[in-house]
Amino acid sequence: MFHGGGGTARGAMRETGWAQKGDKEGFLAVDRRRLYATGFSNGASMAFRVGSELSARFAAIAPFAGALWIKVA
DSSP: OBOOTTOOHHHHHHHHOHHHHHHHHTOOSOOTTSEEEEEETHHHHHHHHHHHHSTTTEEEEEEESOOOOSOOO
16 A cells, blocks of 8 residues: 555555454455555555556556556557
8 A cells, every 4th residue: 555645654554444454354465475556646656657567466456546657558
């Protein structure tokens, strides 16, 4: 989860509540066999970038409220 511009990792964790959701539902946020990326605003742009440049490593990306700023071939 990539935070938006001016944000922090701590703030993103607090705002999304994903740690609590993972604990409640019993899912892992990091699994070395299946990597996922998401992000909000500028973080969404980063998710787009890692998805395009590291597509062999990521199972999926889910950018939210951001743009793909690079040209994809």
